[in-house]
Amino acid sequence: xxxxxxxxTAEEVLDILKTLDFLEAETVRLEQACGRILxxxxxxxxxxPHFARATMDGYAVRARDTFGASESLPALLEITDEVSMGxxxxxxxxxxxxxxxxxxxxxxxxxxxxxxxxxxIPMDEKTIEVIKPVAPGDNVLKEGEDIGLGEELFxxxxxxxxxDIGVLAALGMQAVSVRRRxxxxxxxxGDEIVPVSTEVVPAGKIRDxxxxxxxxQVQEAGAEVGFKSLVEDDLDALIxxxxxxxxxxxxxxLSGGSSVGVRDFTLRVLDFFPEAELLVHGVAxxxxxxxxxxRIGKKLFWGLPGQPxxxxxxxxxxxxxxxxxxxxxxxxxxxxxxxxxTCRAVLNRRLPSVHGRTDYVPVIVSRVEGEIHATPVFGKxxxxxxxxxxxxxxxxxxxxxxLDPGSEVTVHLFQRV
Amino acid sequence: xxxxxxxxTAEEVLDILKTLDFLEAETVRLEQACGRILxxxxxxxxxxPHFARATMDGYAVRARDTFGASESLPALLEITDEVSMGxxxxxxxxxxxxxxxxxxxxxxxxxxxxxxxxxxIPMDEKTIEVIKPVAPGDNVLKEGEDIGLGEELFxxxxxxxxxDIGVLAALGMQAVSVRRRxxxxxxxxGDEIVPVSTEVVPAGKIRDxxxxxxxxQVQEAGAEVGFKSLVEDDLDALIxxxxxxxxxxxxxxLSGGSSVGVRDFTLRVLDFFPEAELLVHGVAxxxxxxxxxxRIGKKLFWGLPGQPxxxxxxxxxxxxxxxxxxxxxxxxxxxxxxxxxTCRAVLNRRLPSVHGRTDYVPVIVSRVEGEIHATPVFGKxxxxxxxxxxxxxxxxxxxxxxLDPGSEVTVHLFQRV
Numbered sequence: 001x002x003x004x005x006x007x008x009t010a011e012e013v014l015d016i017l018k019t020l021d022f023l024e025a026e027t028v029r030l031e032q033a034c035g036r037i038l039x040x041x042x043x044x045x046x047x048x049p050h051f052a053r054a055t056m057d058g059y060a061v062r063a064r065d066t067f068g069a070s071e072s073l074p075a076l077l078e079i080t081d082e083v084s085m086g087x088x089x090x091x092x093x094x095x096x097x098x099x100x101x102x103x104x105x106x107x108x109x110x111x112x113x114x115x116x117x118x119x120x121i122p123m124d125e126k127t128i129e130v131i132k133p134v135a136p137g138d139n140v141l142k143e144g145e146d147i148g149l150g151e152e153l154f155x156x157x158x159x160x161x162x163x164d165i166g167v168l169a170a171l172g173m174q175a176v177s178v179r180r181r182x183x184x185x186x187x188x189x190g191d192e193i194v195p196v197s198t199e200v201v202p203a204g205k206i207r208d209x210x211x212x213x214x215x216x217q218v219q220e221a222g223a224e225v226g227f228k229s230l231v232e233d234d235l236d237a238l239i240x241x242x243x244x245x246x247x248x249x250x251x252x253x254l255s256g257g258s259s260v261g262v263r264d265f266t267l268r269v270l271d272f273f274p275e276a277e278l279l280v281h282g283v284a285x286x287x288x289x290x291x292x293x294x295r296i297g298k299k300l301f302w303g304l305p306g307q308p309x310x311x312x313x314x315x316x317x318x319x320x321x322x323x324x325x326x327x328x329x330x331x332x333x334x335x336x337x338x339x340x341x342t343c344r345a346v347l348n349r350r351l352p353s354v355h356g357r358t359d360y361v362p363v364i365v366s367r368v369e370g371e372i373h374a375t376p377v378f379g380k381x382x383x384x385x386x387x388x389x390x391x392x393x394x395x396x397x398x399x400x401x402x403l404d405p406g407s408e409v410t411v412h413l414f415q416r417v
Numbered sequence: 418x419x420x421x422x423x424x425x426t427a428e429e430v431l432d433i434l435k436t437l438d439f440l441e442a443e444t445v446r447l448e449q450a451c452g453r454i455l456x457x458x459x460x461x462x463x464x465x466p467h468f469a470r471a472t473m474d475g476y477a478v479r480a481r482d483t484f485g486a487s488e489s490l491p492a493l494l495e496i497t498d499e500v501s502m503g504x505x506x507x508x509x510x511x512x513x514x515x516x517x518x519x520x521x522x523x524x525x526x527x528x529x530x531x532x533x534x535x536x537x538i539p540m541d542e543k544t545i546e547v548i549k550p551v552a553p554g555d556n557v558l559k560e561g562e563d564i565g566l567g568e569e570l571f572x573x574x575x576x577x578x579x580x581d582i583g584v585l586a587a588l589g590m591q592a593v594s595v596r597r598r599x600x601x602x603x604x605x606x607g608d609e610i611v612p613v614s615t616e617v618v619p620a621g622k623i624r625d626x627x628x629x630x631x632x633x634q635v636q637e638a639g640a641e642v643g644f645k646s647l648v649e650d651d652l653d654a655l656i657x658x659x660x661x662x663x664x665x666x667x668x669x670x671l672s673g674g675s676s677v678g679v680r681d682f683t684l685r686v687l688d689f690f691p692e693a694e695l696l697v698h699g700v701a702x703x704x705x706x707x708x709x710x711x712r713i714g715k716k717l718f719w720g721l722p723g724q725p726x727x728x729x730x731x732x733x734x735x736x737x738x739x740x741x742x743x744x745x746x747x748x749x750x751x752x753x754x755x756x757x758x759t760c761r762a763v764l765n766r767r768l769p770s771v772h773g774r775t776d777y778v779p780v781i782v783s784r785v786e787g788e789i790h791a792t793p794v795f796g797k798x799x800x801x802x803x804x805x806x807x808x809x810x811x812x813x814x815x816x817x818x819x820l821d822p823g824s825e826v827t828v829h830l831f832q833r834v
Contacts, residue, residue, distance in 0.1 A: 030613065034633035048801070051620050055799050085650075086609030088620040104609055104724070104799070106621035146800040153805065161831050162633035163804035166725055169613045169629040170801055192503030192521055196447065196586045203468050203505040204523040212586040216451040216579035233502075307521070308583055344761055382472050382521070383563040384465070384587055387580035388570065414578050 007282035009398055010358040013293070013318055016279050021298065022328040023180040023250065034165050035222055036178035037327045038158045044151045047144030048170050052107040054083075056139040059098035059120060059128060060111035066133040074121065074129035083108060098128060107140055114139035147171070157330040179328035184218050185227040185245035186211055189238060189265075190256035190306045195230060209308040209384060210255040217315045218253070221323040233257065238265065239272045246273070246299050250326065253319060256306030266292050266303035276301070284398060285358045287381050288314035293322075300326070308384050313360045313393070316412075341413045343392075345374035351403040353396040362390035365411055374411050390414065424699035426815055427775040430710070430735055433696050438715065439745040440597040440667065451582050452639060453595035454744045455575045461568045464561030465587050469524035471500075473556040476515035476537060476545060477528035483550040491538065491546035500525060515545060524557055531556035564588070574747040596745035601635050602644040602662035603628055606655060606682075607673035607723045612647060626725040626801060627672040634732045635670065638740040650674065655682065656689045663690070663716050667743065670736060673723030683709050683720035693718070701815060702775045704798050705731035710739075717743070725801050730777045730810070733829075758830045760809075762791035768820040770813040779807035782828055791828050807831065 008016075025039030054060065061077060069075035077098040081091035083105040093099050093110035101107070101114060116139060119132040147153065153167060154160075160168075160178075168176060188210045196207045208230050215225045226249050231241040238257065245252045257265035270276045273296050280293035287310035292303030302319055304311040345365055353359045363374040374394060379386035392413035396403060403409065425433075442456030471477065478494060486492035494515040498508035500522040510516050510527035518524070518531060533556060536549040564570065570584060571577075577585075577595075585593060605627045613624050625647050632642045643666055648658040655674065662669045674682035687693045690713050697710035704727035709720030719736055721728045762782055770776045780791040791811060796803035809830035813820060820826065 055797050086621050141797050141799050146802050162630045165633050166626045166630040166801050167805045169626045172624055204503050207587055209583045209586045213579045213583040216582050380472050380558050382558050384583050385563050388584045
């Protein structure tokens with residue numbers, strides 16, 4: 001395994017992620033399909049609706065019988081029958097006749113349109129006056145007008161939303177083929193880390209934050225967190241924990257293991273996995289430069305900084321996209337993919353940055369006189385409270401040397417699960 | 418129960434929702450707390466960090482020993498000890514001395530700052546030259562500098578995100594008090610509705626869509642869906658299903674039951690619940706005007722239109738906010754609450770609208786030459802495919818009579834679960 005690789009740019013890392021193989025497909029029941037990503041395209045096995053339906057309450061008629069009708073010269077039609085919801089009507093709409101029909105009712109044969117009840121005047125129980133003409137097709141949803149037979153509805157990689165589930169329900173598709181959710185192991189290491197349950201934390205130690213934040217983030221991306229463990233900063237313990245994790249998970253996210261003295265501990269762990277292929281060793285970003293990505297057979301191994309803010313930002317910027325890719329969401333890395341959780345804002349402070357490095361800067365979003373403002377949250381990088389105070393972050397690309405106040409920026413909002 | 422109420426505006430409905438009582442609080446483990454809403458404010462029971470920490474690799478020093486240091490006139494310091502991660506060091510930093518320290522290491526007594534290793538030149542194993550001065554506090558995170566003892570971190574009603582979980586972990590809070598998730602029953606009715614499992618749908622019938630779409634939406638808002646049922650359009654069957662649902666759920670969402678002939682079926686059902694208080698009977702919106710909201714004791718009863726697109730839009734506009742309010746998210750209805758799932762876009766078609774009615778218009782969002790465009794998706798209201806093709810919707814307020822092309826609009830994006 002080559003240990004000598006140049007630091008990659010953020011874009012290069014995202015390009016590498018795009019080459020990852022998808023996980024296999026599995027079939028899930030429609031009730032469980034929302035939020036999942038389609039493994040195969042879906043076409044309509046039948047038309048929707050499968051019969052012509054009224055879209056308004058009124059009377060099914062032959063449009064030509066209403067031509068020229070007006071308040072002063074209404075068309076007189078005889079009511080011959082009534083359509084009940086959910087039932088076909090045996091009667092045919094003949095010349096000069098009308099059949100009462102509710103919204104959603106099945107259009108009788110012979111009829112080509114529906115006159116809204118608002119444009120009719122009842123004369124007696126059997127007769128109406130139509131005071132406005134209709135054209136063929138008016139107030140009718142034709143067979144296949146909503147969804148045509150054989151129409152491709154969703155491509156592979158489509159992330160199913162509630163309304164998409166509705167379309168599949170309409171078509172009677174009780175199960176769909178989606179990509180399996182990645183199973184992720186979260187390992188945290190560091191000589192200074194003690195479990196959250198530690199009541200009195202000894203001097204020099206701090207409680208484990210990363211296991212909690214990374215688990216919550218990874219679940220946001222639809223992955224399942226299996227094995228979670230605090231591992232002591234010891235090569236044998238780390239190798240054994242990683243081996244166990246890789247056996248039964250698709251992705252291992254290890255944070256820490258790169259403090260002074262044990263710098264590149266994570267890399268040394270990788271040496272014990274002969275299949276390991278180092279894809280990324282350092283990213284030109286701040287925070288989170290000492291990030292590692294390796295492929296171990298079909299599994300993915302992320303080495304994240306131990307510092308909680310850096311670990312969270314790298315997880316958000318790279319780990320979550322990798323989990324979306326494994327689930328087949330090819331569009332996860334396209335520019336359009338950012339719509340869902342961004343907003344445009346006006347920067348109200350100067351943001352310094354260094355050429356050649358991508359910066360992720362936490363910001364508070366506020367509304368000032370109708371304008372959305374982004375206020376950078378400065379703070380020492382080790383402060384977890386900076387992220388808790390922020391609504392999202394701004395990305396300063398590598399080729400930009402800082403942003404001036406008044407710049408329009410895209411804020412990547414921290415999602416709520 | 419008064420059956421005669423005037424149609425409410427969308428704003429009036431939201432104002433009513435703000436008066437709903439929160440569900441009771443429950444204690445959940447930190448691992449399960451992400452996405453939940455705090456029932457009580459959280460203050461810091463201890464400071465973070467609870468000891469002064471280095472934020473850089475380098476040497477713990479007394480800042481005054483470096484004053485005036487430069488490349489031409491470096492300060493010479495003797496290295497007397499080394500801090501290990503996670504351990505206190507017994508040595509004190511004395512005048513003219515330095516103690517090696519890693520990022521995150523505990524600052525030795527006597528030291529007030531850390532000189533970055535980059536600004537030191539090793540002379541021998543025991544001596545360094547410092548070529549740049551530090552001020553007291555430089556490269557040090559002081560006790561309580563991240564989070565002060567007793568500091569109020571989150572107010573009641575705060576929606577916990579991954580980083581907030583990280584803050585709670587840092588403080589050793591293994592459990593938090595959050596509002597209970599609402600338990601929701603989803604009932605769908607309509608003479609024309611058959612189960613999704615129906616292989617050959619008879620003429621005049623259509624498959625049940627609402628049970629699936631409403632379930633997926635309601636789960637998006639953090640609610641638990643319990644009882645789900647397709648109920649025949651029969652008063653006794655509906656009363657019995659509602660009674661069963663109200664017994665064991667906080668919210669009942671009934672769609673359908675308002676077709677011609679059975680118009681106000683839902684209201685007739687409410688008559689059989691003496692405690693029922695009708696809060697809303699009709700909303701000046703499109704789609705979804707025939708919407709009903711009632712309070713039955715401490716339970717909430719929503720009557721939604723049967724038409725799937727109308728049901729989804731009303732669910733999104735009113736039912737989901739009501740579920741957030743029940744969970745204690747007072748901010749769910751504030752203007753700022755829309756940041757998370759909106760984007761600004763330029764409308765590229767004219768949108769007609771009627772004064773006095775709030776319109777929800779589905780749109781496709783696309784990027785055209787760096788600008789985000791919103792293209793309205795027109796289509797007959799009964800078409801479920803219009804929502805599947807849309808990325809979100811634009812709200813045209815009641816006081817606006819249509820929007821011109823080129824108008825800047827807020828698109829409310831359809832969330833992916």
